[in-house]
Amino acid sequence: MKKSLGNAGELFPQSVFIIASYDENGVPNAMNAAWAGECSRHEICFNIGSHKTTANIVKKGAFTVAPADLANVVSADYFGIATGNKVNKAEQSGLTFTKSEHVDAPVIEEYPLTMECEVTDVQGDENGARITGKIVNTLVDESILDEDGKVDFGKFKPLVYDAAHMTYRVVGEEVGGAWKVGRTLME
Numbered sequence: 121m122k123k124s125l126g127n128a129g130e131l132f133p134q135s136v137f138i139i140a141s142y143d144e145n146g147v148p149n150a151m152n153a154a155w156a157g158e159c160s161r162h163e164i165c166f167n168i169g170s171h172k173t174t175a176n177i178v179k180k181g182a183f184t185v186a187p188a189d190l191a192n193v194v195s196a197d198y199f200g201i202a203t204g205n206k207v208n209k210a211e212q213s214g215l216t217f218t219k220s221e222h223v224d225a226p227v228i229e230e231y232p233l234t235m236e237c238e239v240t241d242v243q244g245d246e247n248g249a250r251i252t253g254k255i256v257n258t259l260v261d262e263s264i265l266d267e268d269g270k271v272d273f274g275k276f277k278p279l280v281y282d283a284a285h286m287t288y289r290v291v292g293e294e295v296g297g298a299w300k301v302g303r304t305l306m307e
């Protein structure tokens with residue numbers, strides 16, 4: 121028996137992306153974005169309201185995206201509940217923000233995986249926009265690489281956002297090979 125939930129839109133999982141940017145004075149900032157995703161192999165898209173981050177990205181044309189992991193859950197949530205319009209979140213978090221070598225945006229050193237992005241499209245403005253960015257470079261801590269030099273998400277422990285319960289969950293075990301387990305139904 122199924123129950124109708126109207127337009128609840130429970131698409132799960134949602135990402136927990138930490139989007140970092142600089143303002144016009146070079147002050148670093150970071151925000152949490154769950155309405156975001158990889159919209160093609162080398163592009164990231166997100167919907168963003170009227171935030172300090174929005175104004176920064178519109179001005180600078182660049183940002184970085186760090187998927188949040190279990191070790192960084194507290195700062196990830198903090199970046200989603202405090203605003204850079206009122207506080208220097210980089211200082212308050214105690215984390216290390218360094219300038220990306222590829223784009224005009226900061227990298228948060230304590231986050232093990234970061235995509236450095238150039239803005240390719242803004243639908244809207246600093247009051248709210250759908251932003252697309254091209255991934256120029258990906259930085260990864262060696263501690264989360266497997267023997268083949270690929271990101272090992274078992275080691276990384278990425279968070280996902282559970283909008284139904286407003287909580288964070290950890291992505292877990294591997295359960296089957298993609299483009300593989302379905303082959304049993306092709307025989």
Ligand SMILES: Cc1cc2nc3c(=O)[nH]c(=O)nc-3n(C[C@H](O)[C@H](O)[C@H](O)COP(=O)(O)O)c2cc1C
Nearest residue numbers: 151152153154155168169171172173200202203204
């Ligand atoms: C779990 C979570 C997910 C969020 N996702 C988004 C999002 O996708 N888009 C958005 O505009 N705001 C989102 N927010 C809210 C912003 O992160 C929040 O307003 C933040 O204070 C903006 O920071 P800033 O003003 O320093 O840029 C989210 C917050 C949380 C806690």
